[in-house]
Amino acid sequence: MLLVNNVTKSYNETPALRGVSLEVPTGAVFGLLGPNGAGKSTLLKLVMGFIAANGGQIQCQASPQHIGYLPERPSFPETSRVDDYLRTAASLAGLRGRAHRDAVAGVLHTVGLSDMAGRRIRTCSKGMRQRLAVAQALIGDPALLLLDEPAAGLDPAGQVQMRNLILSLQQAGKTVVLSTHQLNEVAQLCSHVAILSAGRVTRIGALNSVLLAEPHVQIKVDAHLLEPPHADLLTALRSQAPDIAVEGNRITLVGAAIAHKTAVLRLLLDAGLDVQGLVQQQANLEEIYLEAIRP
Incomplete structure (x- = not known):
């Protein structure tokens, strides 16, 4: 699904990624694990095409406009309603007519927000906002999802809900790349893992093989x-x-x-x-x- 080959990236001569290579198999939940500043978010932004690499190649079976992306700090129009926001996202994704209506209803159901569709976003809890951000990422039924710290700031109940949601996405055939520094997320969710430190991959492989290493x-x-x-x-x-x-x-x-x-x-x-x-x-x-x- 995704191949990253010897990718480098610097900001004002400060290295963020130093020759990163990894391969994400189709259908995997691939954990990018590492401390803050390891280069995880930079790598996801490179895959999306938001920034350009200084060197190396990124090959993906899905183009950026067909990848679902959850940023580390999602922001929303606070006065909009949940369903209106998703209708706008569906329109921007090029959906029309019945496909537009079905997409909005479908992602609301998937993330468990159907009963909250009419609420103003400003009244939503942190957990609801995270699920809304995932719903937006799911608009258009992308095969690849890039989730940057999806459980950040969530209470234990919210973390369980997010974990179950990601598992349901895998069961639905999605490929998920999950950026996190939480070990429990990786242990419970991921089939594959790459550990990044100071912009380098220091461990990589199927989770079982990494643990057995x-x-x-x-x-x-x-x-x-x-x-x-x-x-x-x-x-x-x-x-x-x-x-x-x-x-x-x-x-x-x-x-x-x-x-x-x-x-x-x-x-x-x-x-x-x-x-x-x-x-x-x-x-x-x-x-x-x-x-x-x-x-």
Whole structure:
């Protein structure tokens, strides 16, 4: 659906994106995850054609006028009614006659605002405004949706409503690119994820593969390994692989070091230590995220 290849963008010589490449499959919910200032909003604006890249290519099966876009801070004509605002959006999208009427009624139903159609926008809550912004993005039935921080500022109930709405859009066959810095959104919604930090992609792939990318093994023994009596054992452990970390009475194996688990256990037992526990697990999204954005 969307291919971004080595895209760069700077503002007044300040880099915002530094060679970003990613591919969004059709039908995916693709999470752009990263802290504020990572370049997520800039990337979405480039896809929409609102700004121009300094380098690289963006290829999309949908043209910008056929992409649904929710900006990070949507604004509305405060005195307009909800349905009037959407009628205007439908007209700007080129819809006429029955298609125009059906589009407005359809998006109001999709976002759960049918009962609020006659309300003035100035009387709408933050959650209603966010749903209205999504409704506007859905006018014209776009296949690709770009949602920039859709749950920003919402209370817990509003976040659940937005999450359910995005899931319903995926079930309806939409491709969704979701920009966020909220880990729970990505974990519950996304099939794919790219983590951005300082304008660079630091992790990318299907969510399951990203989570499986950093498994680790933790071994607990009955002695403090950093104390002088265990200096030779510590040297022997660290010689096994560079990814062995020792802290107190715990040894953590990550990456290539996991393959040396048996050798590490043999060293510990030969040294007369009691192995009190061994846990092997994949890293969670929070651990991967914090590692990915580390300077």
